[in-house]
Amino acid sequence: MTTSICFPPIRFTTEWHFGRNLLNGGILKELCKKFGGRPLLIADAALKDTWGNKLAAELECKVFYIHGGEQAKSAKTKERVENFLFKEKCGRDTILIALGGGTITDSVGYIASTFLRGVQLILVPTTLLAIVDASIGGKNGINTKYGKNLIGTLYPPQAVVADLDTLNTLPEHEIRYGMAEIIKIGLAVNPSILKYLNDPKNFDLLVKCAAEEKISIVEKDPHTHGKRNLLNFGHTVAHALERVSKYSLAHGTAVAIGCMTESHLSMQLGYLIRESFEQILSLENHLGRLMLPTPYSRSAVLKAMLTDKKSNGCDSYFVCIDGIGHPVEFDGRFCRAVSVKEVTSSLVWMEKMYG
Amino acid sequence: MTTSICFPPIRFTTEWHFGRNLLNGGILKELCKKFGGRPLLIADAALKDTWGNKLAAELECKVFYIHGGEQAKSAKTKERVENFLFKEKCGRDTILIALGGGTITDSVGYIASTFLRGVQLILVPTTLLAIVDASIGGKNGINTKYGKNLIGTLYPPQAVVADLDTLNTLPEHEIRYGMAEIIKIGLAVNPSILKYLNDPKNFDLLVKCAAEEKISIVEKDPHTHGKRNLLNFGHTVAHALERVSKYSLAHGTAVAIGCMTESHLSMQLGYLIRESFEQILSLENHLGRLMLPTPYSRSAVLKAMLTDKKSNGCDSYFVCIDGIGHPVEFDGRFCRAVSVKEVTSSLVWMEKMYG
Numbered sequence: 001m002t003t004s005i006c007f008p009p010i011r012f013t014t015e016w017h018f019g020r021n022l023l024n025g026g027i028l029k030e031l032c033k034k035f036g037g038r039p040l041l042i043a044d045a046a047l048k049d050t051w052g053n054k055l056a057a058e059l060e061c062k063v064f065y066i067h068g069g070e071q072a073k074s075a076k077t078k079e080r081v082e083n084f085l086f087k088e089k090c091g092r093d094t095i096l097i098a099l100g101g102g103t104i105t106d107s108v109g110y111i112a113s114t115f116l117r118g119v120q121l122i123l124v125p126t127t128l129l130a131i132v133d134a135s136i137g138g139k140n141g142i143n144t145k146y147g148k149n150l151i152g153t154l155y156p157p158q159a160v161v162a163d164l165d166t167l168n169t170l171p172e173h174e175i176r177y178g179m180a181e182i183i184k185i186g187l188a189v190n191p192s193i194l195k196y197l198n199d200p201k202n203f204d205l206l207v208k209c210a211a212e213e214k215i216s217i218v219e220k221d222p223h224t225h226g227k228r229n230l231l232n233f234g235h236t237v238a239h240a241l242e243r244v245s246k247y248s249l250a251h252g253t254a255v256a257i258g259c260m261t262e263s264h265l266s267m268q269l270g271y272l273i274r275e276s277f278e279q280i281l282s283l284e285n286h287l288g289r290l291m292l293p294t295p296y297s298r299s300a301v302l303k304a305m306l307t308d309k310k311s312n313g314c315d316s317y318f319v320c321i322d323g324i325g326h327p328v329e330f331d332g333r334f335c336r337a338v339s340v341k342e343v344t345s346s347l348v349w350m351e352k353m354y355g
Numbered sequence: 356m357t358t359s360i361c362f363p364p365i366r367f368t369t370e371w372h373f374g375r376n377l378l379n380g381g382i383l384k385e386l387c388k389k390f391g392g393r394p395l396l397i398a399d400a401a402l403k404d405t406w407g408n409k410l411a412a413e414l415e416c417k418v419f420y421i422h423g424g425e426q427a428k429s430a431k432t433k434e435r436v437e438n439f440l441f442k443e444k445c446g447r448d449t450i451l452i453a454l455g456g457g458t459i460t461d462s463v464g465y466i467a468s469t470f471l472r473g474v475q476l477i478l479v480p481t482t483l484l485a486i487v488d489a490s491i492g493g494k495n496g497i498n499t500k501y502g503k504n505l506i507g508t509l510y511p512p513q514a515v516v517a518d519l520d521t522l523n524t525l526p527e528h529e530i531r532y533g534m535a536e537i538i539k540i541g542l543a544v545n546p547s548i549l550k551y552l553n554d555p556k557n558f559d560l561l562v563k564c565a566a567e568e569k570i571s572i573v574e575k576d577p578h579t580h581g582k583r584n585l586l587n588f589g590h591t592v593a594h595a596l597e598r599v600s601k602y603s604l605a606h607g608t609a610v611a612i613g614c615m616t617e618s619h620l621s622m623q624l625g626y627l628i629r630e631s632f633e634q635i636l637s638l639e640n641h642l643g644r645l646m647l648p649t650p651y652s653r654s655a656v657l658k659a660m661l662t663d664k665k666s667n668g669c670d671s672y673f674v675c676i677d678g679i680g681h682p683v684e685f686d687g688r689f690c691r692a693v694s695v696k697e698v699t700s701s702l703v704w705m706e707k708m709y710g
Contacts, residue, residue, distance in 0.1 A: 001563070005369040005570050007493065007511050007577045012362035019356055079430060086501040089662065114469070114506050117496065138362065141472065146441035151469050153508060156362050208356070215360050222362045307444065 012138070012222075015159040016215060018208055022163040023051065028059055028097060028122065031159050037095040037120050040088065042081060042108045044068040044100030047126060050169055051099060059097075062088055070247035072103040073142040075151075081111050095120040095158075101127035101174075102134025102251070106149070109140030113155035121157040126166040128178020129252055132185070132210045135160045137218040137228075143247065147307055148239050154222065162211065164204055176288040177252020180234075182210040183283050184259050188233035189213050191325025197286055229334040230327050233319040234258030237350070240304035245293030256287040257354055262318055265338065265346040271322040279324060292354045298347055302340055316343060367493070370514040371570065373563055377518040378406065383414055383452060383477065386514050392450040392475050395443065397436060397463045399423040399455030402481060405524055406454060414452075417443055425602035427458040428497040430506075436466050450475040450513075456482035456529075457489030457606070461504070464495030468510035476512040481521040483533025484607055487540070487565045490515045492573040492583075498602065502662055503594050509577065517566065519559055531643040532607020535589075537565040538638050539614050543588035544568050546680025552641055584689040585682050588674040589613030592705070595659035600648030611642040612709055617673055620693065620701040626677040634679060647709045653702055657695055671698060 017027060032039045038061070043052040045065040056063035064084045066072050085094070096119055098108030105123045112121040125135035141152025167175070179197075186194040190213050196206035214231065221228040238258030242249050263280045266272040284290065305316040315337035320328040330336045372382060387394045393416070398407040400420040411418035419439045421427050440449070451474055453463030460478045467476035480490035496507025522530070534552075541549040545568050551561035569586065576583040593613035597604050618635045621627040639645065660671040670692035675683040685691045 001373045003371045003373075003567075003570070005371055005491070005511070005574055007367035007369075007574070014360040014362075016358045016360055017356070018358075075430065075434060082499065082506060083501075086499065086505070086662070110469075114465075114508055116505060117494065117507050117509055136360070139472065144437065144441065146438075150441070150471060151437060152472050153469055154472055156360070212358075215358070219360055219362070307441070 012156040014138070014156045016136075016162070016211075017159065018162045018211065020163060020165050020204075022161055023055065023124070023165065026058065027161055028055060028124070031122060031161070032059065032095055035095055035120055035158050037093040038090070039095045039097055040064070040085065040090060041097045041099060042066065042104070042111075043098075044072075044104050044126070047099060051126070051166065055097075055099065066104065066107070068101050068103050070103055070143060070148075070242075072100075072107045073149075075142060075144075077107055078111055078142060081108070082115060085115060090115070090119070092116050092119060095122060097122045097124060099124045099126060100130070101125065102130040105130055105135050106140045106152070107142060109138075109155055109157065110142055110152045112157075113140065113153040118155070121155070123157045123160045124166075125160065125162055127170060128167055128175050128207065129181055131162045131164070131167075132178055132207060133181040133214065133231075135162065136211060136214045138222065147243055147304065148247075164207065173250075173288060174252075176256075176286070177250055178207075179286045180252045180256035180259065182206060183286065184231070184234050184255060185210050185213050187259060187263065187280060187324055188230045188319055188321060188327050189217065189325060194283070194324070197283070226332065227334060230319055232335065233321070233327070234262050236305055236308055236316055236318050237261045237301075239308055240301045241293060243304045244297065244300045249293040253288075253290060256284075257290050257292065257350060260284065260290070260353070261346050261350040263321065264349050265318060265343065266320045266322065266328075268345055269320060269338070269342065271320050271328050276324055290354045292351065296351070296355065298344070298351070301347060302343065305343070315339065318343075367511040369493070369511045371491075371517070371566075372514065373517045373566065375518060375520050375559075377516055378410065378479070378520065381413065382516055383410060383479070386477060386516070387414065387450055390450060390475055390513050392448040393445070394450045394452055395419070395440065395445060396452045396454060397421065397459070397466075398453075399427075399459050399481070402454060406481070406521065410452075410454065421459065421462070423455050423458050425458055425498060425503075425597075427455075427462045428504075430497060430499075432462055433466055433497060436463070437470060440470060445470070445474070447471050447474060450477060452477045452479060454479045454481060455485070456480065457485040460485055460490050461495045461507070462497060464493075464510055464512065465497055465507045467512075468495065468508040473510070476510070478512045478515045479521075480515065480517055482525060482529050483522055483562065484529070484536055486517045486519070486522075487533055487562060488536040488569065488586075490517065491566060491569045493577065502598055502659070503602075519562065528605075528643060529607075531611075531641070532605055533562075534641045535607045535611035535614065537561060538641065539586070539589050539610060540565050540568050542614060542618065542635060542679055543585045543674055543676060543682050544572065544680060549638070549679070552638070581687065582689060585674055587690065588676070588682070589617050591660055591663055591671055591673050592616045592656075594663055595656045596648060598659045599652065599655045604648040608643075608645060611639075612645050612647065612705060615639065615645070615708070616701050616705040618676065619704050620673060620698065621675045621677065621683075623700055624675060624693070624697065626675050626683050631679055645709045647706065651706070651710065653699070653706070656702060657698065660698070670694060673698075
């Protein structure tokens with residue numbers, strides 16, 4: 001006897017709040033009231049004095065500090081946070097609020113999705129990278145020794161509060177890390193945002209447009225069957241570099257090098273003309289000094305690419321572009337398998353440029 | 356600026372196959388072909404010689420054996436299985452097949468839901484308890500020192516293959532554990548299935564009807580906002596007992612004691628008449644000898660109830676019945692808060708009966 005169990009469709013909606021003076025304006029308290037539930041703040045320890053303690057006091061809730069960086073994305077940190085939540089007798093009415101960069105929002109997102117099989121979640125990204133990338137789209141995850149983001153879920157938060165005021169105290173290099181993801185969106189999705197790059201007055205507009213591009217893609221393809229793959233531009237190389245560096249290389253730097261190297265690959269594969277590639281290279285001045293991790297090993301990078309989530313274990317998969325902001329479509333998909341030999345020539349270029 | 360990101364609704368469908376001679380008839384190979392992907396078997400080590408090696412050979416796939424029982428539902432086992440999958444270079448095309456009792460299907464279900472953010476999953480329950488309960492409804496999870504199933508997801512499998520032939524070698528006490536869940540469904544959902552209890556010829560029909568009752572409830576209320584709560588009848592007490600016993604008490608025994616104790620509570624609270632309660636008690640002869648775990652501590656049981664997933668930390672929540680198969684509805688919900696004092700008198704009864 002065979003029958004089908006149909007689970008009714010689930011609709012996820014994320015409120016996205018963008019601007020300045022949001023946190024100081026009491027937005028979190030309003031949101032918790034609206035969603036209903038008991039807030040609990042999980043924040044980057046580095047934000048204790050600037051935002052963490054203040055917001056916890058305003059929300060009259062407990063706060064648990066964890067250290068940002070890739071160490072936040074580990075099974076061990078997950079268990080530490082969970083134990084704190086259990087000790088605080090958190091129930092299903094808990095609203096977890098993640099305050100920090102992408103490593104914090106990724107980790108807390110995963111924790112929220114599995115705690116008591118899922119509790120409410122608000123993300124408060126406080127780095128440019130997290131605002132334009134990590135906090136949008138519901139993907140979360142932790143790293144294993146086999147690679148980045150290999151364990152996780154797709155769990156859209158109830159709300160994202162992207163307050164650009166949190167960037168005021170952000171170190172300059174952190175701004176450049178975010179710029180790498182913004183430039184990635186310009187290169188693989190929509191070139192028009194790149195025009196805002198040159199005038200600092202347009203900073204808020206640049207960030208907003210980049211984030212909205214990602215939102216628009218994610219809405220149409222939440223499960224990465226199609227266009228959402230474009231957001232992986234630069235990331236096959238980036239994830240491999242991060243892994244080879246044992247995550248000492250910043251994600252933003254890895255993405256910046258990845259975008260340049262995968263643009264080179266698009267040229268090598270015959271999609272991108274040299275002139276466009278050189279235009280892309282000129283964007284590097286927004287990205288700071290790019291340096292490969294040391295020690296560096298090409299074979300280790302190639303091996304790491306083959307255990308990427310997108311790999312089948314034989315080929316690596318890459319998003320390719322045939323112009324700035326023009327991805328190549330392959331039978332409705334936006335990435336293609338590339339052989340080790342073809343990748344190698346672009347890695348050689350990368351080593352010469354950034355080694 | 357505020358906007359809403361809408362994730363399109365997700366529809367989950369689980370194929371449910373029920374009967375005999377399914378596994379020997381090659382059903383898994385057919386399903387893997389239909390779903391598309393590379394199977395990998397995670398099986399209870401106790402099934403190695405009966406089913407595990409045979410099915411792996413038929414599917415031409417790797418098999419990883421784990422020990423059944425609550426130890427399978429731990430963060431440590433999850434990591435061991437994940438490491439095996441990474442070593443085997445499992446990609447997103449993996450179909451994880453869980454072969455075993457409820458602890459195996461719960462654990463592998465959770466693993467499948469977070470591996471590379473979700474891979475395909477087929478459950479092959481091989482105990483009566485797993486066939487009528489654990490494998491239906493998409494809930495999975497692992498235990499922590501704070502309680503059972505506290506970490507997990509809702510992740511319906513692509514298919515469930517419930518082959519009653521796997522029960523042929525099941526020890527008698529395992530059959531009784533499953534009977535506890537079947538009787539629970541009779542008591543809290545539909546009394547008509549209880550009529551099949553007395554004739555062994557009706558065994559397959561009894562199992563099928565009990566499973567179908569659960570399927571029907573889960574379809575209407577996958578997120579446990581309403582009627583799915585009924586399936587927790589007996590489970591507030593059961594989970595607390597299991598925890599106090601450090602999971603040495605079998606779930607089936609705990610549920611059996613829980614059903615009797617919570618029936619007593621329904622009587623204490625004035626919902627159930629004594630005559631019905633005594634009828635319920637007479638069902639005990641299908642459940643074998645019921646014994647509380649030793650050492651037993653009432654205060655520990657009460658404390659454990661307050662950290663149940665359903666608790667808010669102050670009261671315990673119970674499903675109540677006002678007749679056999681007649682749950683009490685409280686403003687559209689099917690459970691109510693009960694004070695420590697009220698619970699205590701039923702615990703005293705339980706101690707006298709099963710201590």
